[in-house]
Amino acid sequence: MNDENCGVCPRCSASVQIACEDAKRRLITAYGKVSEEEYARLISVAARDRNTLSVALRECCEVYMSEAGVLSVYYGCTCEVCGFKHEFNHKEDINASEKPQSQTE
Numbered sequence: 001m002n003d004e005n006c007g008v009c010p011r012c013s014a015s016v017q018i019a020c021e022d023a024k025r026r027l028i029t030a031y032g033k034v035s036e037e038e039y040a041r042l043i044s045v046a047a048r049d050r051n052t053l054s055v056a057l058r059e060c061c062e063v064y065m066s067e068a069g070v071l072s073v074y075y076g077c078t079c080e081v082c083g084f085k086h087e088f089n090h091k092e093d094i095n096a097s098e099k100p101q102s103q104t105e
Contacts, residue, residue: 004058005059006057006058007055007059009081009084011079012054012082015082016053020046023045027039027046056080057077057084058079060076061074061075062074069094070091070092071094072091073089073091074088075087
């Protein structure tokens, strides 16, 4: 089985979260001290920061069993925005040569 998906990058998500928290602090600090127009602008900046997350994490997953009884699992991902990259590879011999047990035993 081979599958390709797209997702949200955890590194980008953390960056956007920090930007949103900063924008929230700026809003709290500015409340009552700036004009309504400036406060509305700060709100739009905060909303824009939260909406900047894109589905830029390209994921690839492969799971298969060889004729020799080796289970192979591969997962890899790369973010097109920040360059985050991760790979996971695992192979396991499942000892397919053992005789299966009867379900009535």
